[in-house]
Amino acid sequence: MITPVKEILERARKGGYAVGAFNTVNLETTRAIVEAALEMGSPVIIQMTEKTMEYGGGRGMYQLVKNDAEFYAPSIPIGIHLDHGHSFEIVERAAEIGYNSVMYDGSRKSFEDNLETTKKITQFCHDKEISVQAELGSVPYLGEVNVGEIDWDKYMTDPVQAEKFVAETEIDSLAVAIGNAHGFVKERSEPDYERLEKINQAVNIPLILHGASDWENGRVSEVIKRGITCFNVDTALRLAFVNNLIKSVREQENVSFDVRKLLGDAREAVKKTVKEKIKIFGSEGKA
Numbered sequence: 150m151i152t153p154v155k156e157i158l159e160r161a162r163k164g165g166y167a168v169g170a171f172n173t174v175n176l177e178t179t180r181a182i183v184e185a186a187l188e189m190g191s192p193v194i195i196q197m198t199e200k201t202m203e204y205g206g207g208r209g210m211y212q213l214v215k216n217d218a219e220f221y222a223p224s225i226p227i228g229i230h231l232d233h234g235h236s237f238e239i240v241e242r243a244a245e246i247g248y249n250s251v252m253y254d255g256s257r258k259s260f261e262d263n264l265e266t267t268k269k270i271t272q273f274c275h276d277k278e279i280s281v282q283a284e285l286g287s288v289p290y291l292g293e294v295n296v297g298e299i300d301w302d303k304y305m306t307d308p309v310q311a312e313k314f315v316a317e318t319e320i321d322s323l324a325v326a327i328g329n330a331h332g333f334v335k336e337r338s339e340p341d342y343e344r345l346e347k348i349n350q351a352v353n354i355p356l357i358l359h360g361a362s363d364w365e366n367g368r369v370s371e372v373i374k375r376g377i378t379c380f381n382v383d384t385a386l387r388l389a390f391v392n393n394l395i396k397s398v399r400e401q402e403n404v405s406f407d408v409r410k411l412l413g414d415a416r417e418a419v420k421k422t423v424k425e426k427i428k429i430f431g432s433e434g435k436a
């Protein structure tokens with residue numbers, strides 16, 4: 150059942166576990182996430198980026214997720230979320246389509262510009278009962294940083310700024326940077342747990358960790374203790390899908406032209422990955 154993302158995050162925060170926000174790009178990925186959530190009895194968030202909205206059509210992708218969740222998993226809380234919206238215009242579009250949760254990512258702007266635009270977006274969204282996630286600090290992508298050692302102090306979330314940012318923007322959740330990284334960027338050798346504790350003490354909203362595809366049990370449990378209530382997972386699902394697809398084609402003596410078989414196997418690989426993440430995050434049975 151479609152459930153407000155804000156409600157899903159607040160339940161996780163109170164329950165001492167985290168939920169997965171899994172990125173979808175097509176029917177197969179969507180079905181894999183929904184089936185995994187149903188089989189594990191876990192709430193999930195299914196999210197799409199601007200590029201995915203362009204690829205599959207914003208309205209079409211939204212309806213795909215909504216219809217699949219409502220028909221196949223009516224007992225499971227499933228949120229639909231815009232991931233990394235970079236402008237007021239894309240947020241407006243998501244609101245018009247029906248999203249009840251959006252992320253505005255102004256993390257590459259100055260603190261002042263990020264704050265002012267986020268404030269404007271939050272006012273717009275709250276009038277429509279849409280929850281807002283923002284990012285403070287910067288979670289690096291490949292291409293933004295040089296290969297090798299990273300000066301992490303340039304990317305980390307400042308706890309003092311976080312307190313001011315949350316108070317003035319009135320956002321519903323905050324994505325933080327504590328040494329985590331998107332995609333294949335090498336992360337900080339050890340997350341800055343002390344910084345996360347200070348951020349959690351400074352604000353009273355759910356905290357989100359992006360770039361969490363490769364996070365496992367030890368680190369996960371440590372950051373949940375310190376306020377993380379949601380992990381974004383994208384790269385791990387892409388790898389599962391593409392690697393399985395390549396493997397299926399290579400291993401067949403006579404390549405099958407049944408696209409349903411090839412994509413169906415890839416879907417199962419994604420579902421397996423989602424189920425593994427649900428266990429690690431502690432949301433199994435929390436639906």
